[in-house]
Amino acid sequence: MSYVTTLVARRDAISLSPAIINHIRNAIRGGTPVTLSPNEAVDIPVSTPPDPAVLRDAIEGKPIDAITVKTRGRRKALLIADMDSTMIEGETLDELAAFAGIGEQIAAITRRAMNGELDFKAALRERVAMLKGLKLEALEKTWERVRFTPGGRELVLTMRARGATTALVSGGFTFFTARVAEALGFETHRSNVLLDDGAVLTGHVREPILDRDSKLAALRELAAARGLKQQATLAVGDGANDLDMIKAAGLGVAFRAKPIVAAEAQARVDHGDLRALLFAQGYKASEFAG
Template identity: 65%
Template sequence: MDHVLTLVAPRGALSTATLHAARDALAAIGAFTGTPDWLAEAEAVDLPFGGLAPDQADAAARGALAGQPVDVIALGAAGRRKRLLIADMDSTIVTTETLDELAGQAGIKDRIAAITKRAMNGELDFEGALRERVGMLKGLPVEAMERTWEETALMPGARELVATMRAHGARCALVSGGFTFFTGRVAALVGFHEHHSNTLLEDNGRLTGHVAEPILGRNAKLATLKRLAAEEGIGLDATLAVGDGANDLDMIQAAGLGVAYHAKPIVAAAARARVEHGDLRVLLFAQGYRAAEFAAT
């Protein structure tokens, strides 16, 4: 079979009835299917198929499973395991927007979060919105960043995703429109090989209200994906990019497996693959990893 449809549900919640519904939906529009391969009992299954394009299979299965907490990803069967991972940080590898949480230390979280929301949904220029938000933090003691870090939590599945891909030879990079203070800590905690982000400028123990130029934004994320792929001597088809905001969209669309993760509407609508229900472990199942292969963390 040329393609694989992967279904993932919360642990213990994926039934054979759900699998059969997806299979029947594909058959109804002309697909032929193979023997299901369970990657994790009652959690993740691969359904080989042919006779349809991946986007057709994806749409048919999603329609059949509407209302169920099941993630659906259809891909070509060849080259599923990627050799480069590029991941956004905020609301992807960590559960929060660190700039919004930092603004909470200044008592202006709601004001800054409103701008963040618009920027992440593509309504505002990312670079301009970042400068505006950082300017509102002028004079904030740098200790506020440490307090924000103490309250930052990893996204479920983050460590397993990176550890498993590393164990199988992939290069893993954290590429964020956020700040080095946080990306450095997240990269070390999760196990990324490297991190790329922006730098908040400070003077005499307080934020200056400025960010170092040039700003790492949407174009820079795509450029980083292409540069790291070239350094690894691989094509973009061998890469995985994941993120949730509009500044992630170019790299998501360019990667061989580009995933909109619990993403803003503009990103979810434009990405070829999306995760709406599960955690980051879904990205491993989408690559054909079995739960028994996940690296211990």
């Protein structure tokens, strides 16, 4: 068949039982299921993409993600990923703000910016300005609080092991992207630079700011460097500044995303972890690296 619908269950909440699989398979008129990870992930071949409403009704509100892709060219040769609330849990800028005693104030701006309600560049400058005078030790303390999203290292290392290029491209800051990239195995990273005087933050970010347009440009540039068509790329993120690269990629995934992103992305992961992006490419758990 020309398409496949991949079901991925949230591992700590539900088991993807044969009964559940068969119920969904019958609803979407799929072929024989192929297990990718017992009780967690399965492929169901389909001749045409299922009606989203039919698929949603068949899942019946269970914590199961469903991603439909073409079977041809399923495995991607470029991964470009957002950092905050995607490869790591939470927003590093909001964590920094907590040390300045203005966490809630800045978090409110972040939420609006990530949902596309504010201009990203202006919102970033405003938030960084509010951090003027914050001691640099707050950066280290924030790094100590960083928690990686489950499945992230497996995603990066498995794709690299199969020859894919991997890039972390973030509207956050190089202090964090450099460390996250190294920890998770990304080959390269791009982000913004917080300026300081050697002791405290100056309240400024180096221009030009890496934003929504920059992420899309990075996708195109990295694909061109490899001689890849955009169909051979995978992009994942959660905020409005990720939307253009998500929509342009061969497989664009809204990961636990803001409403505006989830509504427009071709694929979404609301329940599972980053392993779902490997299952969506047809990888079995036994093939995962890392």
